[in-house]
Amino acid sequence: MKKLFAKDIKNRKKVKQLELDYFILKQISTNSNFIKTVRWNSLHKLSNLPKQGSKTVLSNRCVKTINKKTFHKFTNFSRTVFLKLVKSGQISGMRKSSW
Missing domain, CATH: 4.10.830.10 (Ribosomal Protein S14/S29)
Structure with missing residues (x-):
């Protein structure tokens, strides 16, 4: 039981740290006011974020x-x-x- 709670706490901290980065990169990539290269670079960085940092990992x-x-x-x-x-x-x- 302690392992599951420790793992859950660790996952929640990781998601909280990467949540702001994910949000900013997502907004930049969808905003048409930015130059195409900036949007492309934000999409590239967004795809390189770790998968353990997404909200779907949490249960x-x-x-x-x-x-x-x-x-x-x-x-x-x-x-x-x-x-x-x-x-x-x-x-x-x-x-x-x-x-």
Whole structure:
């Protein structure tokens, strides 16, 4: 578990560092006010950025179970852990509704 969290933290730092570079190069390459060679060079630099720096490398994981398949996007818990917390009353203002 510790390895997965350490790897995730490392990936998030790398993405955060390269996010600004990616954004600037992307804007330069799509802006038609720049000279063609400048746009071409920005596209070349953009293609040479490391693939581990893209946002698609990141994956959301549950804080307790490290599960990433049933991750609830509004909380940092998986679906099963979230339901257990709601049933036990540890999350205020939430209750399990029945149909």
